[in-house]
Amino acid sequence: MRPSRLMLAALGALAALSVALVVWRPEDPGLLAWPWAALLLAAVVDLALTVPARGIAPEADLPPRGFAGHRAMLDLTLRGRRLPPKLWVRLTHDPGLEPAETAATELPKGATEAALRLPLALRDRGMQAVTRLRLMYPSRLGLFDILPGWPLDLKIQVLPDISPVLSGAIQAQMLPLLEGARVMNLKGEGSEFHQLRDFAPGMDPRSIDWKRSARVNDLVARETRVERNHQIILCLDTGHLMAERLAGLTRLDHAIHAALALCWASGLAGDNVGFYSFGARPRPLIPPRPGRAAFGPIQSACAELMPDEAETNHTLGLSVLNGKLKRRSLVVVFSDFVDSTSAELLVENLAVMQRQHVVLYVALRDPDLQGLIRPATSGMDDVAQAIAAARILQERQAVLDRLARLGILCLDAAPGQLTAALISRYIEIKAKEMI
Amino acid sequence: MRNALPMILVGVLVLAGLAGLLFLGGGREDRRLDASVIGIDGLATWLKAEGLAVERSNPRFRPAWSQLAFRVLPLYDTDLYADPPEAKTPRDAYYATTLRNIEAWNLQGRLYDMPALVILPKWVAGTVTSAMAHDSALIPLEEAGRLPGQIGNWSLLLIRPEQGFVTEEVGQDRVALFHPQLFDPAALPGQCSAVVGLERGILVASCAFDEDDRYPLYLLSDPDLMNNHGLALADNAAVAAWLFRALAPAAATGAEEAPRIYIDTEAENMVDYYNYDEQRQDYDRSATDFARFFAPPLTGLWAVLAILLGLALWRGARRFGPAQADAADTPEQSKLAAIATNARLLRIAGHDARMAADLVQANLSDLAQTTFGRAVGAGPQGIARLFAHLSRRDPARTAELQAVAQRLTDTTHPLSPAELHRQLDAFRRLLETLTHGK
Incomplete structure (x- = not known):
């Protein structure tokens, strides 16, 4: 409990009145006591009429698991003989959680039970806890703020986001490739024989298998599909630059979510997926396995990944990976750089890797920087900031152009569009049979 | 400038001292x-x-x-x-x-x-x-x-x-x-x-x-x-x-x-x-004098002050909810700080007209590349293509935009700050109108 602003304002007014009384009626000090006695009486009456904090029993519940970048709902039920008509809620929690700013909750008059849902943004992976619940409601006359608090022991395990996998979004996106529709439309088609089927008008006459047609005495066409059993390596940079938050999540989290989605997609497409991560030092390689079998180990490895404090050693990380790969693979590198100078080593090592493998470099675009280059006003400070931001973007684009000239595939996407863009690019690579 | 302040004060004091010496040493x-x-x-x-x-x-x-x-x-x-x-x-x-x-x-x-x-x-x-x-x-x-x-x-x-x-x-x-x-x-x-x-x-x-x-x-x-x-x-x-x-x-x-x-x-x-000495009165400053501060009616005022202070401290001591975490030194903070520093340096250089020209070029080039793709929209050809594209939709406004862009990028005739601000406003307004409609 604490005095409210109204109480302090009343005190200030009474203090002014007291000074006036002392100045004008110094001979009558008893006069001073009356307004103060009235305020004291009002405070006592106020406390007597207020809903007591000990009469409120809260119950809180939090789902045991949630995906990073999503929201989890904390269900709060308040029970009591009577509840205050208006209250605010605040939680003490780990920094990986972020409750949404909630306005005052209005409760119906005379309510004895109230159910509240408090959204919590899950920012960091790992076990996150909510340790204390605090309520605040005004006393009946508004002279006091009542601040009851209860300890909580609620834990939520924040996992890498695989909601696109669970929701079937990846499968839907992969359908054109799986059903061959996309390949059929592409020049060159798939190179791997799939099956023979009866020729129907409208099919490419070149697909007719004349020998078998002669054997069965009917027109039979060869149906091909894209090659399977390719090797995909998901390679994550965990250096300090990946700790930068974009749209609420770190770059590393965005990369992990996209990598897991790609892993699932590769499994659907029949490819083998391996996983590798490196920061200042390389971590062990999870060798390529058929996609679905690889998903579990990769998911657990990702759950433990945290951004390093140190600078990434691209040379060590990429050369170790290059030494371990015996077969031509699609290496998807999730990394970031600050400027063209710091990107030099990255470019050099990707160029070395590109000689044997197909390299797809994935970078994340910063939406805040994009906003800065279009200033909202014509003030010269904003213009200068726009120029500075534009220079950073130009430098970044120059590095990506240089990578593209070296034959390295680049994907520069905004955080929300990364997964879809990556799957799309994967389908394109598969369809073009670049691996 | 802040470091020079003590020196300026010392200088003023020395000058005042010299003036005093001159005055008193007359x-x-x-x-x-x-x-x-x-x-x-x-x-x-x-x-x-x-x-x-x-x-x-x-x-x-x-x-x-x-x-x-x-x-x-x-x-x-x-x-x-x-x-x-x-x-x-x-x-x-x-x-x-x-x-x-x-x-x-x-x-x-x-x-x-x-x-x-x-x-x-x-x-x-x-x-x-x-x-x-x-x-x-x-x-x-x-x-x-x-x-x-x-x-x-x-x-x-x-x-x-x-x-x-x-x-x-x-x-x-x-x-x-x-x-x-x-x-x-x-x-x-x-x-x-x-x-x-x-x-x-x-x-x-x-x-x-x-x-x-x-x-x-x-x-x-x-x-x-x-x-x-x-x-x-x-x-x-x-x-x-x-x-x-x-x-x-x-x-x-x-x-x-x-x-x-x-x-x-x-x-x-x-x-x-x-004779001031005759007028001077010596007071006996005893504890009784000090006690007068706490005698009625001043007692009431002290009590009021104590109550006010006590309740203010009471309110200040009870916080609702956890303490707010300080903005950490995150990488995104450092990037924004780097941009702000760079922008400050650009401002200090004092080439506002040149900066405005850069912004206009960057915005037009960005729009051209967004419209036609990176290869086709790049360079002056891309910008010319953008103007041609826009003029098919609204020739009058495109001509106006082209004139404003020309004026802003012409660094041989620098504009006054007020004119620069006005032209930049016009540029932004026209670009918004042409790309997103009225």
Whole structure:
């Protein structure tokens, strides 16, 4: 409990009145006591009429698991003989959680039970806890703020986001490739024989298998599909630059979510997926396995990944990976750089890797920087900031152009569009049979 | 600039100190006169040695009138009603008769408060520097002689009866004067009487003012009796001491608190006629006085203050919810800080027009690449293609946009800041209209 602003304002007014009384009626000090006695009486009456904090029993519940970048709902039920008509809620929690700013909750008059849902943004992976619940409601006359608090022991395990996998979004996106529709439309088609089927008008006459047609005495066409059993390596940079938050999540989290989605997609497409991560030092390689079998180990490895404090050693990380790969693979590198100078080593090592493998470099675009280059006003400070931001973007684009000239595939996407863009690019690579 | 502030303060203080020194040290010329052969610095020292209570005037000290018994006022001016003429040549400066200008009202003001001895001038200004007493350095008699008339309207007549050194007996002592300057006893007016008379004339005369309520004034006709070089001659010093014992007996009692003889060489009357000591009241600051702060009705105010403070602290001590975490030094913060620093440096460089041109180019190029793709939309061709594309949708506005962009990117004719702001506003507005509609 604490005095409210109204109480302090009343005190200030009474203090002014007291000074006036002392100045004008110094001979009558008893006069001073009356307004103060009235305020004291009002405070006592106020406390007597207020809903007591000990009469409120809260119950809180939090789902045991949630995906990073999503929201989890904390269900709060308040029970009591009577509840205050208006209250605010605040939680003490780990920094990986972020409750949404909630306005005052209005409760119906005379309510004895109230159910509240408090959204919590899950920012960091790992076990996150909510340790204390605090309520605040005004006393009946508004002279006091009542601040009851209860300890909580609620834990939520924040996992890498695989909601696109669970929701079937990846499968839907992969359908054109799986059903061959996309390949059929592409020049060159798939190179791997799939099956023979009866020729129907409208099919490419070149697909007719004349020998078998002669054997069965009917027109039979060869149906091909894209090659399977390719090797995909998901390679994550965990250096300090990946700790930068974009749209609420770190770059590393965005990369992990996209990598897991790609892993699932590769499994659907029949490819083998391996996983590798490196920061200042390389971590062990999870060798390529058929996609679905690889998903579990990769998911657990990702759950433990945290951004390093140190600078990434691209040379060590990429050369170790290059030494371990015996077969031509699609290496998807999730990394970031600050400027063209710091990107030099990255470019050099990707160029070395590109000689044997197909390299797809994935970078994340910063939406805040994009906003800065279009200033909202014509003030010269904003213009200068726009120029500075534009220079950073130009430098970044120059590095990506240089990578593209070296034959390295680049994907520069905004955080929300990364997964879809990556799957799309994967389908394109598969369809073009670049691996 | 912040680092220079202490230095500026020190500089101002030093200048103020120098100005103060200049202001307070303005009497340096006067002090030189007082220390010269015709000054009377030595008189105070001598009289003190003789056991008389003496005080020399000081520009920074105002003695109380009640503590003074007698004033000694050497005159170095021959006309109390006129300012001295400005010396145009060194010769004029040498023969100047006014060494310390004093106005009649100023002099009269000093003669009202206590008995005084006025020492008439005898030597011209050049004596101070040359330290030579020669008959050519004597102030003409008609000039020095007008002073008794100006002081008290007395018709005392100054004479110089003899050239060279003259020695005469005064009581037991001998007075030695060079070119003695005396009052003519034959022309002694009724208001005046001789105090120290020599054979050839009167050395010290006492004159009464017309008003009855005034102190008598003593006039010393020849300053050589008491000035720095004259004191050393014959028994002049003894005569001077005897004279002051006679004129100011209160100062000669030898008591510690005896009223003093005031040797006044200041341009202004420094005597303080108001005794502050009598007005000062000593308070007994006891604990009872302090307790009055906590007696009614002030008790009520203290109580009010205590309640207000207590409740404010109570409110401040109880926080609703957890403490808010400080904005951490995250990488995104450092990137924004880097952009802000870079922007600041660009602003400091002072090429606003160039910056605006860069922004226009960047925005147009960005839009062209977004519209046509990175390859086709790149470079000036991309921008030209963008304008062609836009002009098909709205030719008038596109022409306007093109003109504004041209004006902003033309760095050979830089625009004024206000014009730059206006053009940038127009550019942004037109680009928004053309890309996103009205």
